Amino acid sequence: MSAQEIKEFRELCERAGLAATHQRQVIYEVLKNMHGHPSPEEVYARVKRRIPSISLATVYKNLHLFIESGVFREVSLHHGSLRVEINHKPHHHLVCTSCKSISDIDAEALGLATQYGKLPGGFLAQRFAVDVLGLCADCQKKAD
Amino acid sequence: MSAQEIKEFRELCERAGLAATHQRQVIYEVLKNMHGHPSPEEVYARVKRRIPSISLATVYKNLHLFIESGVFREVSLHHGSLRVEINHKPHHHLVCTSCKSISDIDAEALGLATQYGKLPGGFLAQRFAVDVLGLCADCQKKAD
């Protein structure tokens, strides 16, 4: 990692109130060099090549800390467990980033102009599932 | 459940090649009368009021069968486990419903006109996360 990147890492740790540990730095570097949507196990495997004694729990803890402090994001803001969609009407989801609640909004009430068919890259678009991230009415009140 | 609804249930079972069992019918009825995004445990609790001997495993199996046969949907098509978002650019996700792969597409390449601010209902929209559901190029080839 370049001196510039090390500085960047130390600054983000300071901003988040975290100690700049060796493990944390390697996890950060590894993430920076990965692509897509790695799982904790995948990150762990990569970090292990540089720190064989690293613990999986340390990887989990640091991933959560990076996510909490906004250094990285989580792919999904949905419940991590199975949920059944009861509403059969075309609709999207209002996801409150504060209380994690998810409610429905009719597709037409949201009124996004979506296009189906082939996208550049060859992906065939058949349906759009939109998560509107923000604050529900209740959490806005509490934030006052 | 009305005679009409019983008929509907038996027809969907036949279409899906499933036996019309008592447990399956009650799970179906319960789902029809729920709202939002119930968890398997919540469904189980409701079904248990009518069939005290029901097994949680039976609820899980039937939820999956209903989802596979398209009778109900799953709320989230994401990985059920933690994934880190590496891409810091505004982007959305192409979710292949066949192989479950998720890839990124730049927000501007997708070009959805999104509006921030208050929605009817009071929800404050801050960010849009779009899942484009469909078939990736590879799975389209295989489907030929």
Added chain:
DNA sequence: CTATTAAACGATAATAATTATCGTTTGTCA
């Protein structure tokens, strides 16, 4: 530069959600 102390670490036990197994029961259909 060293002592103090909170933060972080590693190992691993515990938990939660889900799935697999398997012997018994039930729906389907001849």
Added chain:
DNA sequence: TGACAAACGATAATTATTATCGTTTAATAG
């Protein structure tokens, strides 16, 4: 109505994640 596959219930097993706790390390005051 009998045969057989499908489904059921009980529960063991698995997977992902989190909690615990004794040890190590980074931050920082002197």
